[in-house]
Amino acid sequence: MGNNFVQKGASRLRKAPDAAVDPAVPAELQGGAAAKKAAAPAGAAKAGVPAKATAAPAPAAEPQGGTGFFVNRRVVTPQDFEGIASKKDQLRHIESLLEEIDAGHRHVESYVNLNKGILLEYAQANELHLEAGYANFATWAADRLSIDDTYVFELINDSRRIRLLEPLGAAITDLLIRASARKTVVDVLAAKGPEAAKQLVTTAAAKNSKRPRPTQAALQQTARELGFLTDRKELGNSESALPVPTHAAAKRIHAVSTSLLAKNATFTDADALRRAITAAPEDVTAQLDALADLLAQSAKGLAAARKKAQAAIDKKAADAKAAAERAEQRRLSREAAEKERAAKAAGEAAAEGAGTPGGNDVQVSLPGQAGEAEVPAATFSDASA
Amino acid sequence: MARGPDMTAKKKRVIASYSEKGGVGKSALAAGLAAVARRHKKVRRVLAGDLDPRGTFTAEVGITEPAFTMNDLLFNDTRNPVSPRGLAAEALIAAPEAWSGLYMIPADRSLAHRETDATTGLEMRLRLSFEGVIEEDDLGVLDLPPRAGGKLVSAGLVAATDVVIPATLDEDGRIGTDEAMATIKLVQDTFNPGLRVVAIVPSIVPPSKYPRRLAAEIAKYLADTYPDYYREDLTIPEYQERREARFACLPITSSTSDHGLAVVAAYDRILTASLNS
Ligand SMILES: Nc1ncnc2c1ncn2[C@@H]1O[C@H](COP(=O)(O)OP(=O)(O)O)[C@@H](O)[C@H]1O
Ligand SMILES: [Mg+2]
Numbered sequence: 001m002g003n004n005f006v007q008k009g010a011s012r013l014r015k016a017p018d019a020a021v022d023p024a025v026p027a028e029l030q031g032g033a034a035a036k037k038a039a040a041p042a043g044a045a046k047a048g049v050p051a052k053a054t055a056a057p058a059p060a061a062e063p064q065g066g067t068g069f070f071v072n073r074r075v076v077t078p079q080d081f082e083g084i085a086s087k088k089d090q091l092r093h094i095e096s097l098l099e100e101i102d103a104g105h106r107h108v109e110s111y112v113n114l115n116k117g118i119l120l121e122y123a124q125a126n127e128l129h130l131e132a133g134y135a136n137f138a139t140w141a142a143d144r145l146s147i148d149d150t151y152v153f154e155l156i157n158d159s160r161r162i163r164l165l166e167p168l169g170a171a172i173t174d175l176l177i178r179a180s181a182r183k184t185v186v187d188v189l190a191a192k193g194p195e196a197a198k199q200l201v202t203t204a205a206a207k208n209s210k211r212p213r214p215t216q217a218a219l220q221q222t223a224r225e226l227g228f229l230t231d232r233k234e235l236g237n238s239e240s241a242l243p244v245p246t247h248a249a250a251k252r253i254h255a256v257s258t259s260l261l262a263k264n265a266t267f268t269d270a271d272a273l274r275r276a277i278t279a280a281p282e283d284v285t286a287q288l289d290a291l292a293d294l295l296a297q298s299a300k301g302l303a304a305a306r307k308k309a310q311a312a313i314d315k316k317a318a319d320a321k322a323a324a325e326r327a328e329q330r331r332l333s334r335e336a337a338e339k340e341r342a343a344k345a346a347g348e349a350a351a352e353g354a355g356t357p358g359g360n361d362v363q364v365s366l367p368g369q370a371g372e373a374e375v376p377a378a379t380f381s382d383a384s385a
Numbered sequence: 386m387a388r389g390p391d392m393t394a395k396k397k398r399v400i401a402s403y404s405e406k407g408g409v410g411k412s413a414l415a416a417g418l419a420a421v422a423r424r425h426k427k428v429r430r431v432l433a434g435d436l437d438p439r440g441t442f443t444a445e446v447g448i449t450e451p452a453f454t455m456n457d458l459l460f461n462d463t464r465n466p467v468s469p470r471g472l473a474a475e476a477l478i479a480a481p482e483a484w485s486g487l488y489m490i491p492a493d494r495s496l497a498h499r500e501t502d503a504t505t506g507l508e509m510r511l512r513l514s515f516e517g518v519i520e521e522d523d524l525g526v527l528d529l530p531p532r533a534g535g536k537l538v539s540a541g542l543v544a545a546t547d548v549v550i551p552a553t554l555d556e557d558g559r560i561g562t563d564e565a566m567a568t569i570k571l572v573q574d575t576f577n578p579g580l581r582v583v584a585i586v587p588s589i590v591p592p593s594k595y596p597r598r599l600a601a602e603i604a605k606y607l608a609d610t611y612p613d614y615y616r617e618d619l620t621i622p623e624y625q626e627r628r629e630a631r632f633a634c635l636p637i638t639s640s641t642s643d644h645g646l647a648v649v650a651a652y653d654r655i656l657t658a659s660l661n662s
Contacts, residue, residue: 012467013453013475016460016495023438023497139464289501 021282023289103213106177110162113179116145117159120152151278154179161186168194172201180216180275188228196228399515399525400583400659401545403538405568406561407531410551410588412441413627415528417652418549418659419446420636422524423486427660429522432477434511435492436541437530438500443491447481447634456496458514459540461504469506473514483635500535507536508576511544524660533564542572547581547659550614551588551621552607554600558588562607583659584616589623592647619658621651 076097084090120141123129129140141152161182165173168189176182189197204214204222214222223229277284402415415433419442422431435442435455458469458476473490480487499507519525529541542548550565552558562585573580585607590600607615626645630637638649 013457013472014462014467015453016457016498017462018460018498019454019456019493019495021498022494143464285501292501 018282023286103177110177110179113155113158114162115159117156117162120156121159124156147278148274148281150274154274154278158182164189165197168198168201172198175201175205175213177213178216180271181214181219184216184219184223184229188223192228196226200226200228396546397515397519397521397523397525398547398659399519399527399545400547400549401527401529401541402551403529403541403548403565403569404550404552404558404561405531405533405538405564406557409531409553409558409561410621411531412437412445412528413631414549414551414586414588414621414652414655415442415526416445416631417621417627417637417648418656419487419526420484420638421649421652421656422526423484423636424638425524425656425660427522428524429520431487431524431526432473432515432519433480433487433489433526433528434473434541434544435490435528436496436511436537437492437528438494438497438537439530440492440494440496441631442528443489443493445631445634446484446487446489446491448478448489448491451478451491451493453478453490454496455490455492455511456499458490459496459499459502459507459510459537461502461507461510463504469510469513471514471517473511473518476514477518481634483639496537499540500532500537502536508539508543511540512577515544531561533568538568539572539576542569542580543576545577545580547583547662549583549655549659550585552585552603553588554590554603556603559603559606562611566611581662582614583662584619584655585611585614586616586619586621586651586655588621589627590620592622592624616658619651619655621655622647624648 081090081093084093123141124137127137129135129137132140134140134143138149138152141147142149145152145155147155158179161179162173164186165176165182176185185197185201188200200219200223201214203226204218205212207222208214208218211218220229273284400418402411402418404411415435419431419433422428433442433446453476455476458472461469476490477488478491480489515525525544525546527541527545530537532538548565548569550562552562566582569580569582587604587607604615604617608617622644624644624647626640626642627637627648630640630645637645637652640646640649
């Protein structure tokens with residue numbers, strides 16, 4: 001036993017894929033190598049398959065076109081703003097660079113998805129995963145690409161969509177750089193044909209001049225307006241059934257419920273969640289963990305608050321009941337005393353004085369009535385005898 | 386005390402140092418037990434496991450940059466599952482010279498990932514990984530994290546045969562003990578019916594002739610609440626030497642001062658109590 005056991009690789013034991021990730025450090029602060037290491041599945045090295053499919057065309061490292069600012073991996077420096085005097089121009093410069101880098105990135109992503117999808121389709125059709133010793137195609141593909149099994153088919157589908165949309169022309173496809181946006185347009189393309197699909201994209205793009213590339217939500221909205229898609233059941237828009245309260249504190253609680261209701265859509269939108277998980281699994285996991293902790297904590301606080309509130313309601317009811325009982329007892333003892341006085345007046349002198357109205361004694365058994373507890377309990381039974 | 390059927394005269398023992406509060410001396414106790422067990426005549430090898438992502442025990446032993454860690458051992462690759470049986474042999478690392486006789490599965494911060502790992506069987510992995518690795522004259526020592534209801538605590542308590550609970554004589558010690566006892570009960574009722582509590586030991590107790598009132602109150606509470614387990618005779622005294630040993634990455638047994646020896650004596654008594662339980 002000892003160090004000779006633990007020469008890496010010679011053992012059954014393997015490094016955990018998250019071994020290099022410190023969960024206490026935000027993902028963006030972790031070293032790139034560590035993060036990459038973490039993303040690689042443990043079995044990848046052992047399977048003896050090159051990590052990158054060699055047949056793949058070299059993915060474009062820069063935005064297509066070759067004239068942009070970021071070509072050749074140029075990095076922005078403070079000098080880039082030196083000649084630009086006015087703040088307005090600086091803003092314009094920044095916005096255009098952001099636009100370029102975002103669009104470029106998205107184009108690269110589409111291009112990569114397109115090709116990955118084609119390769120995967122070919123591999124699947126010819127059962128090439130069997131050659132790699134995998135029984136399951138999706139597992140093989142997921143391991144090769146370090147993605148989730150479920151995303152493999154998403155990738156193939158996106159690649160198919162990119163190809164389906166191609167005939168619409170670059171003017172249209174340039175506006176569809178997100179996989180989610182492509183999904184909606186392909187739905188319309190399939191249902192209503194290419195002219196409808198084009199109309200959908202241009203209409204949605206024209207609606208928001210600040211954001212010429214329409215989001216999936218905007219496309220869906222427009223598609224509904226144009227009558228291209230029938231209404232789908234929407235999540236997260238149901239109003240809270242509770243009436244809006246009047247007290248400020250209760251209002252705040254109501255606001256929390258309403259916002260939770262809306263936030264819940266984040267989890268119930270399975271597609272969005274899967275995409276997020278595929279794009280940044282550590283990030284999403286960390287956020288979900290933090291949220292789970294927060295929810296657990298909140299649940300505790302909520303339970304305590306509800307208990308307190310219920311206790312207050314119970315106490316109110318008990319107090320009311322006790323007050324009613326006290327009133328009733330006072331009435332009874334008044335009656336008893338009156339009877340007694342009447343009897344006295346009639347000349348029948350009582351031997352022992354039940355001077356204190358016996359009704360008070362009931363309060364001895366009630367919590368919180370200590371002030372009146374000096375009255376001996378026995379007197380009540382005397383009085384009622 | 387619950388006793389499993391396999392608890393015969395010769396037992397494979399794995400002692401867990403456990404409380405649900407931090408700072409009560411869990412890691413110090415685990416390292417202390419490991420230190421004294423190395424020279425115990427009945428113990429051949431000490432096999433230690435650090436289950437705390439902070440790696441206090443690991444740091445005290447002076448293990449840096451290990452090939453494999455507790456995180457690797459507990460990780461379950463659902464795509465290419467590896468049976469955990471006997472796997473500990475490959476994760477155990479011989480401790481540096483000063484700690485000869487000790488083999489350890491070290492922890493690092495990545496271990497915290499397992500706290501939220503929902504894979505089936507995580508609780509059993511450490512126990513199974515020791516199968517065929519730990520022998521009858523070996524002693525296992527586990528340092529548990531203070532996290533209530535956590536996966537790592539469960540993994541530790543399932544792998545352990547014996548538990549020692551260090552309790553500082555303050556609110557942390559009391560609460561940590563109460564919660565630990567509740568969790569132990571849960572584990573005894575489910576995964577590990579044979580798990581035994583050896584003792585609740587007063588920990589990091591300043592050696593004063595005039596015990597402070599709070600300490601006396603807590604001691605009384607623990608003695609009254611856990612009459613079968615609370616062991617004043619196993620008190621671990623507070624001495625600077627204990628902190629110095631950790632700082633120097635040396636076993637406390639290498640201390641030669643009276644105070645150091647007093648701490649060692651306490652760990653010796655606790656070890657003996659465990660081996661005789
Ligand atoms: N017997 C002792 N004498 C003095 N200091 C001690 C003793 N035992 C532990 N300590 C110190 O107390 C602190 C908490 O101990 P530690 O073992 O890390 O607790 P835990 O593992 O429960 O969080 C550490 O700074 C440690 O050095
Ligand atoms: Mg510790």
